[in-house]
Amino acid sequence: RLILQSVGDRGGQVTPSHILVIGMGKLGESVVLHAIKQWRENNLSKNDRLQITVIDRDAQLKAESLCVRFPQLDQVCNIVPLQMEVNSPDYLRAEFLRSPSEHNDVERVYVCLDDDSLGLHAGLSLLQQMKTHKVPVVIRMVEDTGLATLLGDGDARQGKFKELHAFGLLNQTCTADLLLGGTHEVLARELHSVYLSEQTLDNGIAEQSEALVPWEQLPERLKESNRVQAANIGKTLAETGCSIAQMRDWEAGELDFSPQEVEVMSSKEHERWCRQRKQAGWIYGPERDADKKINPDLVEWDELPEDEKEKNRRFVRGLPRSLARAGFQIERY
Structure with missing residues (x-):
């Protein structure tokens, strides 16, 4: 829940209608489940469904496992698994950021990879594709130091890194x-x-x-x-x-x-x-x-x-x- 709250709400919307989760380990799965819970709590219309795109090398298997353990997910959301590596051509093209309907593009990205360097690479790669499509990208990092310094409150945040947000696991959760x-x-x-x-x-x-x-x-x-x-x-x-x-x-x-x-x-x-x-x-x-x-x-x-x-x-x-x-x-x- 903390990582979902790490980016302030925009336009009064507590939970975006389409999120992208990169990395379906324990943290990625937790982000998915808590996003769904928030969606259910804040959206009274039963017809509205949360769209979740997940990227992982085993995305299909992990998405199926999640749906088996939580069968009611189908009533609340649509999960689209994309099986790819974050350094693959398909990922670098980032066509998944834009919905074919043009009405439900990705509105928030959560990078939940276990490797800080790989996570930063994944976030920066998406940023390159967001010339006009500005989307907050939250990157999981061990703590808010080192590589995370790049994403601090300095001049970099006011320029091309403005949409990047570091979520330090140790700083935020290990009190x-x-x-x-x-x-x-x-x-x-x-x-x-x-x-x-x-x-x-x-x-x-x-x-x-x-x-x-x-x-x-x-x-x-x-x-x-x-x-x-x-x-x-x-x-x-x-x-x-x-x-x-x-x-x-x-x-x-x-x-x-x-x-x-x-x-x-x-x-x-x-x-x-x-x-x-x-x-x-x-x-x-x-x-x-x-x-x-x-x-x-x-x-x-x-x-x-x-x-x-x-x-x-x-x-x-x-x-x-x-x-x-x-x-x-x-x-x-």
């Missing part, structure tokens, strides 16, 4: 938090992302407003609160006979819990939150005071105001979608 936190860190970030999408600065108290910032700017204690919440999602789901699994069903994010399931899990989530707060030194009081660690919501579920109960219910109802966005799904025992 200490992600390395140490693993899945819980990914889920914690996703929970915060969902929270941000549901909040406005106008409706929050001081503590809530403090959380209305991107994850990177979030105070460490609030990050930790999200991590603990993420780590307990499995226990919360288990209360109703559910578990977390790697996503295989594209409709998984649309799962609906019954009202009874929502109530059970919401009350358990509130109990967990109360334990966490009390362990951190918070106490009950009729008036909220963050400095003195006083919170009026540190009460039993039955005594909790209805608007606070609804916050917990909203969190539970949103779990299928939140987990799906992070690459997981909910399964019933």
Whole structure:
């Protein structure tokens, strides 16, 4: 998902209608799957299909394997595999950039090759063919140094390299938090992302407003609160006979819990939150005071105001979608 976000949206379009992925290793496959998920989330018309062209020496085999593992892909997108090397004449001619219909040319390119030099060569070769057809080209590199310096913010970016963007794997993905936190860190970030999408600065108290910032700017204690919440999602789901699994069903994010399931899990989530707060030194009081660690919501579920109960219910109802966005799904025992 990070590599998809590495180029800002153009014309309000979150996901282009036609992307080109060069290299179908783990990263290339991940780019394809996340692009499809974004397309499904942002395009309400079921008739619109995402066009994906993939280039790899084993493109046909890898595309077929992907469709076998994710049979619902056919309902969402058209995948066109092109079997070629990036130094072949067919690649250098780059005729695949332009659609025969003239209405669906490639709008974004992701170079996901494991070799930095080969990846840069692949990106620059396409750039040569884009005299009038300007398309952002995102190149995977180990880190944003060395060859990636060419694609920095200097004069080169304002000239012929303007459409090239380096995505440094180490810089972008291998933060200490992600390395140490693993899945819980990914889920914690996703929970915060969902929270941000549901909040406005106008409706929050001081503590809530403090959380209305991107994850990177979030105070460490609030990050930790999200991590603990993420780590307990499995226990919360288990209360109703559910578990977390790697996503295989594209409709998984649309799962609906019954009202009874929502109530059970919401009350358990509130109990967990109360334990966490009390362990951190918070106490009950009729008036909220963050400095003195006083919170009026540190009460039993039955005594909790209805608007606070609804916050917990909203969190539970949103779990299928939140987990799906992070690459997981909910399964019933």
